[in-house]
Amino acid sequence: xxxxxxxxxxxxxxGLFALTPSVASAAAPKDCKAFxxxxxxxxxxxxxxxxxxxxxxxAEGRGYSVQGEAKLVSCASAGIFGTECTAKSYAxxxxx
Numbered sequence: 322x323x324x325x326x327x328x329x330x331x332x333x334x335x336g337l338f339a340l341t342p343s344v345a346s347a348a349a350p351k352d353c354k355a356f357x358x359x360x361x362x363x364x365x366x367x368x369x370x371x372x373x374x375x376x377x378x379x380a381e382g383r384g385y386s387v388q389g390e391a392k393l394v395s396c397a398s399a400g401i402f403g404t405e406c407t408a409k410s411y412a413x414x415x416x417x
Contacts, residue, residue: 353413356380357394363403365396372408385412 356379360371373391380387391410399405 351413351415353388353411354380354385355409355411356383356385357407357409359405359407361399361403361405365404365406368396368404368406369393369408372406373410376408376410380410380412385414387412 356376358372358375358379360368360373360375362368362371373393376391377387387410389411391408394407394409396404396406
């Protein structure tokens with residue numbers, strides 16, 4: 322019976338040890354960055370939509386989670402090509 326008890330205690334101790342890194346990483350600071358993208362379209366509305374979605378896609382493509390909505394920075398006429406807009410998103414990633 323004592324062998325069984327010592328085996329159970331060893332498994333319990335190993336389980337607590339395995340949880341320790343998870344708890345420590347939850348307290349670690351987040352890695353947050355701003356991401357920018359440019360979108361173009363025949364109208365300002367289309368260019369704005371493309372720029373905002375592009376800023377979100379860039380962040381998510383690099384493994385970050387976007388915080389809030391992407392923000393429009395500026396738009397300018399691109400001549401016969403329509404309008405070109407720039408947008409930024411703010412995103413964070415939890416460290417491993």
